[in-house]
Amino acid sequence: MNTLSREDILFQAATRFVCYPLSRVQTIQQSGVLGQGAESGIFQVVLKVASKPPCSGTAAHNDDENDLKTAKQNRIVSVLKKINFSSFWKGFDAHLLAILIRLSKIAPRIRSVIFSKLNNSIYLPIIFDPLFTYPFEMARVKLASDTSPQNRNVIQVLSKVINNTGLAGLFRGYHLHILGIALHQVAYFTGYSLLGSIVPVKKDSFMGALVVSNIASTFSSLFTYPIVTIMRRLQLEAAEDEQKTSSQGTIQTAKNIIQKEGVAALYSGFPLLVCHSTLAPLTLMFLDMAYDYISKKFK
Template sequence: MSNDNVAHALSGAGGGALSMVVTYPLITLSTRAQTESARSQTSEQGKAQKLTAVEAAKQIIAREGISGLYSGLESALFGISITNFIYYYFYEGTKAIYQQTNPQLSTAQSMIAGAIAGSATSVLTNPIWVVNTRMTVRDTDGEKATTLSTIRDIIHKDGVGAFFSGIGPALVLVINPVLQYTIFEQLRNAVEKRRKMTPLDAFFIGALGKIVATSVTYPYITLKARLQLRRKNNSESSSLIQGIKNIIERDGVSGLYKGLSTKVLQSALSSAFLFFFKEQLFAAAVVVLALIRNLRARK
């Protein structure tokens, strides 16, 4: 393993976890908005009421308390740490290969690096996000859902294959980090031609890249969330095209964009904080890995 790759992976994992804690209530609101119609199919109350983000937050707090805004945080922190570690390890590894001949990545090279890292990450971490989605939108019946109880429930009711629900949209959504990191790399190159990039630069550039990527890919984000929630006895199709058609038939085109404003805000803040924290954690990770390497050399 390259020490730089591991340092990037560790700082990415740490930055992702910190940004997740800061923005998680927004993740809860956007995920519930995305899956609102799918859950209301089996609800005794019938059609779900359309709420603003603020009204939805008040409703969750009234029904579940403040902790309701953090449903599934445990699995999300685990998931984002693993996801970012895998992503950055593959992404920086691919970048290092290209940078042997050209220090600054071209647009095409950035996209290829993002596609390789995104595909590996999607396949390896999909089960984690299935569990997290189920926990985030669980129906409240007075019992506190844990990660282990949710895993057991999925296996018992839907089988092991359910852990890969939504893998189709997840692979399509590889375009999300491809767009995000391509924009980030190109803007970073532009900044570094003039001066050294600061954590604050990373904050704003990271936010901009994520806003564009999330806005473009949001219909597939909605479909992925619904498929991850899907039960065996649910009629939601696992086909990408049919899944999109089902949502449009049931909720109209606007159904593909439920929770968009909340998701864009969350994604922008999450990405901004991720890059901000990562820039600062990277130096610390390099020092720690150097100390570990020196300790091993002395033995």
């Protein structure tokens, strides 16, 4: 079993950190917490995330006509002070935990021990391995979709889910997660094979492989994104602050989304997902190049 170096783990974490603001805005749109229409647009979501809660006792600033330059600088500083930059990484703690668990290969190790006779199965990793990261991804979705100024961490969210629905609530929507992974792999490799035979890509060409891979990923996401949207809604229902006496199933959740928000709501945030899937490998490549340059420079 291949083990990752500390540099690889650091690059993965740094890449996710850089791209996480896109992921958070996409999650807010996909979760539908702001409704549909103008209020759920990308610009409006960014403003909602970036805005700090109003503080009492803030004095008004009067521009001095004799010093317009200073007044303009003061306004810029005032605007920057009102931006809550850290809120763009709300839920990153849960995301980072899921990444570290995935990179640690703990799931394959346990799987190889428990199911030693099924090590050659291609379906078992898809079904078994996400069990270790799914609860943390649920916590990330809850934290990332929460636009309130309230600060909560992954432990608080997981505790709330267990109190509301028991341990089973941590895996609400898990069947859709498995279905999405399986469908994504089939669609991705099918699209990649077709594009590879149509689009001429030079051997060892990173950009060519990136373009083909990104197109294939976008193609596969067209099939899986509605499934993920329904799964996100089920996750949020399990993590709601107020305990419900009854919960909705998969079909009822899908019906509610279509009836109340329209079919287009199943693809809310999809453009940002495409941007994220493009930015992530480019960021990883840049970090790797920067590390090699610094290593050679100060060797």
